[in-house]
Amino acid sequence: MTSADFARNRDNFCYRHPGTQSFVLCQRCMRTICADCQTQAPVGVICPECLKAQRKAESPAQRRARRQSRSMAAMFAGRPPTVTAAIVILTGFIGLLQMIPGIGNEITRALMFFAPSLYPSLNGGVSEPWRLLTPLLVHGGFFHLALNMLALYVIGRSLEPMLGKWRFLALYLISGLGGSVAVALISPLTPVVGASGAIFGLFGALLVIGRKAGRTSPGSW
Numbered sequence: 001m002t003s004a005d006f007a008r009n010r011d012n013f014c015y016r017h018p019g020t021q022s023f024v025l026c027q028r029c030m031r032t033i034c035a036d037c038q039t040q041a042p043v044g045v046i047c048p049e050c051l052k053a054q055r056k057a058e059s060p061a062q063r064r065a066r067r068q069s070r071s072m073a074a075m076f077a078g079r080p081p082t083v084t085a086a087i088v089i090l091t092g093f094i095g096l097l098q099m100i101p102g103i104g105n106e107i108t109r110a111l112m113f114f115a116p117s118l119y120p121s122l123n124g125g126v127s128e129p130w131r132l133l134t135p136l137l138v139h140g141g142f143f144h145l146a147l148n149m150l151a152l153y154v155i156g157r158s159l160e161p162m163l164g165k166w167r168f169l170a171l172y173l174i175s176g177l178g179g180s181v182a183v184a185l186i187s188p189l190t191p192v193v194g195a196s197g198a199i200f201g202l203f204g205a206l207l208v209i210g211r212k213a214g215r216t217s218p219g220s221w
């Protein structure tokens with residue numbers, strides 16, 4: 001084939017834009033379409049006419065699902081996970097302070113959860129209820145911190161835009177609180193550090209929301 005033949009061959013031009021060269025075919029009608037005319041389909045691309053025909057053939061339920069997934073995508077786009085980022089930065093910062101010899105242990109001791117410190121009679125006459133939440137900020141070493149923050153980031157990136165900032169933060173704190181209460185009941189003499197309880201709660205919420213949205217696992221978020 002010479003280049004002149006090539007230029008004359010209508011199959012190498014978009015059927016809707018005869019001036020635009022293309023080698024991509026619509027997967028439904030097999031006509032050539034240019035980049036402007038392509039819509040991503042499950043397999044390959046389809047042309048605007050086929051897209052229209054396909055949408056006409058959709059059942060009302062299919063149409064509703066398509067609209068819903070589009071509006072959900074629009075809703076979540078442009079909502080950066082600020083609370084997630086703030087928690088990761090704050091916790092990471094305190095994790096760094098914990099590694100400083102001398103003051104590191106003091107910080108850990110000041111923030112960790114230890115059930116007896118809730119009871120004035122066991123704690124020199126003072127109750128320290130903030131310890132139900134502060135263990136979220138301290139970790140038992142670099143890997144504990146790194147793994148928890150990685151998990152928090154991965155889950156928060158999906159979950160925070162769905163819940164909104166404040167509900168996400170509330171869920172994080174309530175889950176963390178629940179973790180401390182569970183430790184106080186199950187193993188009251190074990191001092192605890194780490195955000196694992198809170199992250200577990202977030203993960204549970206993600207599973208529930210994922211199932212409600214008709215997905216089998218949160219992996220596709």
Ligand SMILES: [Zn+2]
Pocket residue numbers: 026027028029030031046047048049050051
């Ligand atoms: Zn087509």
Ligand SMILES: [Zn+2]
Pocket residue numbers: 014015016017020033034035036037
């Ligand atoms: Zn075109």
